[in-house]
Amino acid sequence: xxxxxxxxxxxxxxxxxxxxxxxxxxxxxxxxxxxxxxxxxxxxxxxxxxxxxxxxxxxxxxxxxxxxxxxxxxxxxxxxxxxxxxxxxxxxxxxxxxxxxxxxxxxxxxxxxxxxxxxxxxxxxxxxxxxxxxx
Numbered sequence: 423x424x425x426x427x428x429x430x431x432x433x434x435x436x437x438x439x440x441x442x443x444x445x446x447x448x449x450x451x452x453x454x455x456x457x458x459x460x461x462x463x464x465x466x467x468x469x470x471x472x473x474x475x476x477x478x479x480x481x482x483x484x485x486x487x488x489x490x491x492x493x494x495x496x497x498x499x500x501x502x503x504x505x506x507x508x509x510x511x512x513x514x515x516x517x518x519x520x521x522x523x524x525x526x527x528x529x530x531x532x533x534x535x536x537x538x539x540x541x542x543x544x545x546x547x548x549x550x551x552x553x554x555x556x557x
Contacts, residue, residue, distance in 0.1 A: 423553075426551075427547065430551075433544060434544060442501060454520050455525060458523060458524045458525055459523050460520050460521070460522055460523075461522075462521075463518070463519045464518055465517040465518075468512060469513045471512045472510045473510070474508045475507055475508075476505075477504065477506070484499040485497065485499070486496075486516050492511050493509070494509045496507070539542050
């Protein structure tokens with residue numbers, strides 16, 4: 423009999439409020455925690471600098487510099503040689519997406535009567551144990 427009483431008392435010691443109880447209290451204090459939150463996701467793509475050099479052969483001296491969209495092209499003609507120097511600076515591409523994420527998924531759950539029955543049985547057993555102990 424003592425084993426049953428001890429088991430019931432230990433069971434009562436570990437009986438506590440569940441997560442649902444605390445969640446309901448938090449929602450009662452601040453209902454905005456159920457609202458969804460918008461998260462921003464940033465993606466950076468960085469390209470590397472590239473240089474291309476090429477040579478053509480001609481007969482006069484001249485220099486031409488072209489610059490468009492950050493790309494610089496130098497054409498140098500020295501007598502029978504043409505030097506082509508192309509510089510593409512590194513580039514940064516940023517992609518931003520906004521994603522709506524629900525902050526909390528709340529489901530209504532019915533009351534489970536088995537815990538009530540266990541509480542009543544444990545109270546009855548502990549009462550009988552105390553009555554036997556006091557006699």
